[in-house]
Amino acid sequence: MDKKLPWTIKYRPRSLSEVVDQESAKNELLSWIKQWLSGKPLDKKAVLLYGPAGCGKTSLVEALARDMGLELVEMNASDFRRREDIERIALASSLQRSLFGKGKVILLDEIDGLSGMADKGGAEAILQLIEGTKWPIIMTANNPWTHDLKPLRDLARMIEVRRLRNTDVVVALKKICGLEKIYCEDDALKVIADRSEGDLRSAINDLQAIGEAYGKVAVSLVEAMTAYRNREYAPFEALRNLFNSRYAWMARNALLQSNIDYEQMLLWINEHIPTYFSDPEEVWRAYEALSRADVYRGRIVKTGNWDLLTYVMDMAGPGVALSRKITKFHWVKFTRPERFDLVFKSxxxxxxxxxxxxxxxxxxxxxxxxxxxxxxxxxxxxxxxxxxxxxxxxxxxxxxxxxxxxxxxxxxxxxxxxxxxxxxxx
Amino acid sequence: MSTAQEYELLWAEKYRPRTLDEIVNQRDTVIRLRKFVEEKNMPHLLFAGPPGTGKTTAAHCLAHDLYGDNYRAYILELNASDERGIEVIRSKVKEFARSIVSGEVPFKIVLLDEADNMTPDAQQALRRLMELFTINTRFILIANYPSKIIEPIQSRCAVFRFTSLSKDDVVSRLKWIAEKEGVELEDEALEVIYELSEGDMRRAINVLQASSALGKVTVEYVYRVVGLAHPREVREMVKSALAGDFTGARGRLRELMISYGLSGLDVIKQVHREIFGAELKLPEELKVLIADYAGEIQYRLTEGSDDEIQLNAFLARLALLGKKFKVS
Structure with a gap:
């Protein structure tokens, strides 16, 4: 099937001059890498680029490599999670000369995705890699301040990539509209930028979803989509509390505290049961509880008996949360349910x-x-x-x-x- | 298939009987319906039976024989699956019943298809409608499961039971169509079509036409058509779930529901077919366990309000069972 390129990839900056904003990060990065390549001794052999999602960390590194004529050896933490993988690939490439005789720069993307049980030893392997490397290493992270990343923070130069300003986002979107020859209303781009909160990637995704579906970007279309999103904006904390609660009352409270309506909340829980639970039995028990919650909801709709709502909450909150076999707080990233986008795009x-x-x-x-x-x-x-x-x-x-x-x-x-x-x- | 003609109807439409005389099966029913035509009078009717046995067709034939070629001006066709609630139905029926009947038949017909998809409450409202307009309208209700029609309605209707078509009925009809269309044909293929379509004439005709559009009607082609018609995603979804990839299975489920437009009910029914099908090769004991939970989920689909949540519970169960039985 003919799959079109996501615009976030199609319009990645080709050189540093095309990277939106981020002047201080650019300069710091450039001087560091120039020093590396000139062979002068460095206090830090690696850089940790950090900043919120979608503000252009990876693009920055890619543009840098291109400008400096370096081969980019990219490793995405979500692809290589086990220690053996990191060692095999990164160590090999850090010691050898580049295939094409070019210099190299090694990118370890999203290292904060490494934390957790599955990656035990991952951080350690990176430490080793940095110590032995013959090439500059750049790491990226959304949140570098977690406990697991402490040793890496000590070893790397920390460079911040800042959240983009809305005006910068609008400029970037406008440029894409021009290149795609799509008619766009300025106000519509502003709405997209506002809701992206400095996340250019999500803004471009929104632009593409609307632009490709309708061939134009108008305020009414954007609002139809953002109406969807505003309500669901902040259930992250509620979800975190819910999944991690130790007692039934905590899970119930988490549900009641969430500022989105309970029907939406059920969809968020539906999305994230497998994000939080990994044991098949836990996953099933949680879904079984959610399924019961949905049955009670169906009965409310059919009978108009709102007294049943409490049972919906019981099953969707404590029912889901207490499906796990052992109580252990762990952090997972709760993202927007895929289904919302699918429904919109289709x-x-x-x-x-x-x-x-x-x-x-x-x-x-x-x-x-x-x-x-x-x-x-x-x-x-x-x-x-x-x-x-x-x-x-x-x-x-x-x-x-x-x-x-x-x-x-x-x-x-x-x-x-x-x-x-x-x-x-x- | 002739190349001279430039339009091609779906054969399910092209070869549908237009008059009661053209209906070849359901003989007892047809005889009783002809009486109504002769007397130009009839009670409310309830046609019940499995899909593809000619219920809707019989209703249209009856109306045709009563009112003539222009019969569709005299009937109001409603489909409970597509109409949004009883209020819409009520206002449509009201408006339709208000207009004056002309011609020699003293009533008009409201044809309500898939009536068993209405909730009991909506059916109560429907019953009142039937009484209100009984002077100049007659209702024909069509349902797969008569037991899902509330008693008070059943007792106000003459009930006609449509039975599954026999093998001879289906095969001879298919043969007749194939001859008219000049289709290259293997006799054995028709028997396979009958087996695969479970007595559902419309499905049988669709398979025949799709197969002939692919080139010819042979056993091989028929199987190919049926294989293509069931989205492979259903089987792949079940496989992923059993192999422990819950998220992958859920992705395929979303594909089926959002892109293919299948309802939760469609999905669980196709899953059921797959479980006992030859392709999946599951341990016998596991088949039974899966079927049991599928039944539970099918029930919850009608009770609950979000199909995906219900089916996710099913997929999560498959992942768990797959691990226990070491299916990969």
């Missing part, structure tokens, strides 16, 4: 599917729902395998080009050319 697709169902269901004497479940799968087969036949069906049911693309994917063009041929004839 909105156009769902509209199309409904339109297709409407074109057929009345004539097949069935509901749109049954059409989607029972007939649509066969239409996909015909449209993806026999363009000529698909063209004839399209004409019989008056399908638009967009509907044809939806059904046929890459073969849509062939179908459309048949449609053109036939309509000319008749």
């Amino acid at each position: 909105r156009r697709a769902r509209e199309l599917r409904t339109a297709i169902a409407e074109a057929f269901s009345n004539r097949l004497l069935m509901s749109k729902r049954s059409f989607t479940a029972e007939v649509l799968p066969y239409l996909y087969i015909v449209f993806q395998n026999n363009p000529e036949y698909a063209a004839k069906i399209s004409m019989a049911y008056g399908l638009t080009n967009e509907m044809i693309s939806f059904l046929a994917g890459p073969r849509a063009r062939e179908i459309m050319s048949y449609v053109k041929k036939y309509s000319r004839r008749s």
Whole structure:
């Protein structure tokens, strides 16, 4: 399937001059690496770049490498979590000369993702790596102040990358709109920037979600999406309290304290049960409890009996939290539920599917729902395998080009050319 | 398939019987329905039976024979799955019933399909509607499960039970269509279609058409069509879950529900088919355990309000069972 490049990748800065803002970080980084490469002795052989998500840490390093003509050896902590991996890959590349005779810079991305049981020894391996390295090492982290990272903090030069200003975000977004030739309202970009809170990556993602779906970026479209997000803005603390609570009352309180409505909260819990729990039995017990909570919620809807709400809370709070077998506080990152984005991104697709169902269901004497479940799968087969036949069906049911693309994917063009041929004839 | 014609209907539409005489099965039912046409009078009707047995078609044929080719002007077609609540149904019926009946048939027909998808409360409201407009309207209710229709409605209707189609009925109909379409055909393929479609004529015809669009109707092609029609994601989802990759399985579930537009019920039914299917090769004992929980979740799907949460519980259970049975 034709997957388009995420704009956050497509529009990564090519050189330091393209990096938005961050002048002091740029300068400090440049002077450090120049000193490294000139062979003068250094007090710190590694740098720890830190700052909030999406403010451009990784991009900064990539741009630096390109400007200095260095080969970037990138390691993402989420890919290499075990000590053996880090040792094997990083040690090997830090000692050897570069393949292309170029100098190298080693990037250890998101090292704060390393903390936790699975990565025991990870920090230690990095320490070793820094001690023995022949090349500059740059690490990045969102939050460098955790206990696990203490030894690394001592060994590395700390450079802060700051949260971006909203005006900088707007400028960056505007540039992308220009390059993508998408019409955008200035106010819409401001709304996106405001809600990104200095996270350029999330801002660009929002821009792409709206721009690609609608071909333009208007305030109304942005607000439709941000309305979704504002409400869910701060359940992080509630989630942390909930999952880590030791007693039933704590879990209940965590739920009641959250400032988003309980239906949204259930979706956040739904997303993060597997983030927090790793043992399959815990995961199942937690979902079983959440499933019961959802059943009580369904009964409220059907009977209008709001007294049942307390049982929803019981199962979604203590029910989920106390599914774990041992009580041990641990920190996990709670992110926005994927499902929200999926639903938003697939909105156009769902509209199309409904339109297709409407074109057929009345004539097949069935509901749109049954059409989607029972007939649509066969239409996909015909449209993806026999363009000529698909063209004839399209004409019989008056399908638009967009509907044809939806059904046929890459073969849509062939179908459309048949449609053109036939309509000319008749 | 002739190349001269430039439009191609779905055969489920093209070869649907238009009059009661064209219906080849459900003989007793058809005989009784013809009486209504002769007398130009009928009570409220309830058509019940499995999918693809001709309930909706029979209702349209009846209306056609009563009112003639332009029959759709005299009936109000509603589908309980698509209408938003009883209020919408009430206002539509009201408006429809208010207009005056002309012609020799003294009533109009409200056709309510998938009526068993209505809640008992909505059905109570429907019952009052049926009484209110009984002078100049008749209701035909269509349902898969008559037991899901409340007693007071059942007792006001003449109930017609539609039975699953026999193998002969399905095969001979498919053969007839294939001849008309000039399709290249293996007789054995038709029997396979019958087996796979479980007596559901519409499904059988869809498989026949898709298979012929791929080139020919052979056993091999039929299996290919049926394989393609069930999104592979269902099987892959079950496999990932059993292998312990819960998050991966959940991702596929979202794909099925959000991108393919399947309801939770559709998903759990297809999962059930997969469990006992030949592809997954599960230990016998495990099949039973999974089926049991699938049944529980299917029930909760109707009780609860978020399909994904319910199915996540199912997938988490699979991950746990997979670990116990060392499925990989």
